Amino acid sequence: MMQRLGQIIGGFRSLILPVAAWALAIQLWMAGSLPANATGVYSMPNIGAGTPTWIVDQAGVMSRLTQKQLNTELAELAETTDKEVRLVTIHRLDYGETIATFTEALFKKWFPTPEVQANQVLVVLDNVTNTTAIRTGEAVKELLPDETAESVAQETMMAPLRNGNKYNQAFLDASDRLGTILAGQPDPGAPIVQDTTSIEGTFAKAEDTDDRSATVVVVVLLALATIIPMATYYLYQAFQG
Numbered sequence: 001m002m003q004r005l006g007q008i009i010g011g012f013r014s015l016i017l018p019v020a021a022w023a024l025a026i027q028l029w030m031a032g033s034l035p036a037n038a039t040g041v042y043s044m045p046n047i048g049a050g051t052p053t054w055i056v057d058q059a060g061v062m063s064r065l066t067q068k069q070l071n072t073e074l075a076e077l078a079e080t081t082d083k084e085v086r087l088v089t090i091h092r093l094d095y096g097e098t099i100a101t102f103t104e105a106l107f108k109k110w111f112p113t114p115e116v117q118a119n120q121v122l123v124v125l126d127n128v129t130n131t132t133a134i135r136t137g138e139a140v141k142e143l144l145p146d147e148t149a150e151s152v153a154q155e156t157m158m159a160p161l162r163n164g165n166k167y168n169q170a171f172l173d174a175s176d177r178l179g180t181i182l183a184g185q186p187d188p189g190a191p192i193v194q195d196t197t198s199i200e201g202t203f204a205k206a207e208d209t210d211d212r213s214a215t216v217v218v219v220v221l222l223a224l225a226t227i228i229p230m231a232t233y234y235l236y237q238a239f240q241g
Helices: 002-037 064-081 098-110 146-156 157-160 165-183 206-240
Strands: 055-057 084-090 120-126 132-137
Touching: 055 064, 064 084, 064 098, 084 098, 084 165, 098 120, 098 132, 120 146, 120 165, 132 146, 146 157, 146 165, 157 165
Parallel strands: 055 084, 084 120
Antiparallel strands: 120 132
């Protein structure tokens, strides 16, 4: 009996050890692969004020045509106003990071002093969460107050994103609005988003349709309740005659 019990325990051990080893391997693989897919400030290229790099599309959501157009617009804006706008996309934030903390850290990495930060604008989008953030320097705030900057990030950009993840349109719209404001022209404002959920058509409401259907059914039943007995009576009289 004891020998048989020992064989059973040995069999369980031989089964458990490979399963435990397999589970451990999976955990190590996940632990090693998840950070590799995330984007941290340390993995971003080094860019400073005056560097002619306006687009960093690590998430790969912009078309070449869009990048070409944005590079042209932002280069001209920097040349004519001394205000530099950089648009960044990332794919997945590091654990514990938010789009706001990432943007702040990247802004300080690229522009480490208040003097260097003064004429800078940084817009960042994470395409996994579809969240955006913006950071501006003090000289920029004279033309682009924080409230307006937030509107660019959270309204101008988010409208195309909510309407089918239109990343190209989101950045083109943001560039157009920022360029207009930083050139000293009036703010065109955020896009007007039409709420189509409250638009009423000429169709009957579901409850109206249900009420009408119920009324028709009752009328038909009442009519049948009257006609059938009468028809039965006349047929009976006819057969009796």
